[in-house]
Amino acid sequence: MWKVYQLLRTNVLTIVFYCFSLCLSNSLLAQPDSFPQNWYGEWRGVMVMEPPITGYPSSFPMMLSLAPTDSAHITQYTIQYRDEKDADIRAYLLKKGLSGWVIDEQNDIILSCSWFDNVLFSWFEIQEQSIICKITFEKDIILYEIFGGGKRFMYKTGDKNGLPPVYTYDISFYQYARLSQDE
Numbered sequence: 001m002w003k004v005y006q007l008l009r010t011n012v013l014t015i016v017f018y019c020f021s022l023c024l025s026n027s028l029l030a031q032p033d034s035f036p037q038n039w040y041g042e043w044r045g046v047m048v049m050e051p052p053i054t055g056y057p058s059s060f061p062m063m064l065s066l067a068p069t070d071s072a073h074i075t076q077y078t079i080q081y082r083d084e085k086d087a088d089i090r091a092y093l094l095k096k097g098l099s100g101w102v103i104d105e106q107n108d109i110i111l112s113c114s115w116f117d118n119v120l121f122s123w124f125e126i127q128e129q130s131i132i133c134k135i136t137f138e139k140d141i142i143l144y145e146i147f148g149g150g151k152r153f154m155y156k157t158g159d160k161n162g163l164p165p166v167y168t169y170d171i172s173f174y175q176y177a178r179l180s181q182d183e
Helices: 002-029
Strands: 041-050 059-068 074-081 088-097 100-104 110-116 119-126 129-137 141-150 155-158 165-168 173-181
Touching: 041 141, 059 141, 059 173
Parallel strands: none
Antiparallel strands: 041 059, 041 173, 059 074, 074 088, 088 100, 100 110, 110 119, 119 129, 129 141, 141 173, 155 165
């Protein structure tokens, strides 16, 4: 009888833990109905690059435009770097899917995104560079950050005395912009 009780108790705890984890993950992944609608409009600021890249300015104007489309699940997501005369315009779509958000670059590149609280994250790799994009939506501003580095690890530590191996990677660049909405 004692063994049956222990088995039942273990299974009940497992089920309770699973349900708690499911509820917690759903609340973390849920976004308010106000995203992205509360941030529609044009947001402007200055993108700063650290460290500066030879041959490029260390800072330049940036604009992020969020606008509705005919679909409730698709938002026009346009980024413009630099001024109008030599603008680099990227017309993307922000799409709501069953498992979260994606940014569709409309050129066969789709970036999956994760939403936590008021932050939209995207993590991708291109040309041997791992890149993380973090967009924080605050009341009156959008903080737009991009950082990353090479895929090759800098250090491997641990991996002895029962510790798992730990790999560290170099963050070789950081770009950021503080965007405010046009009046």
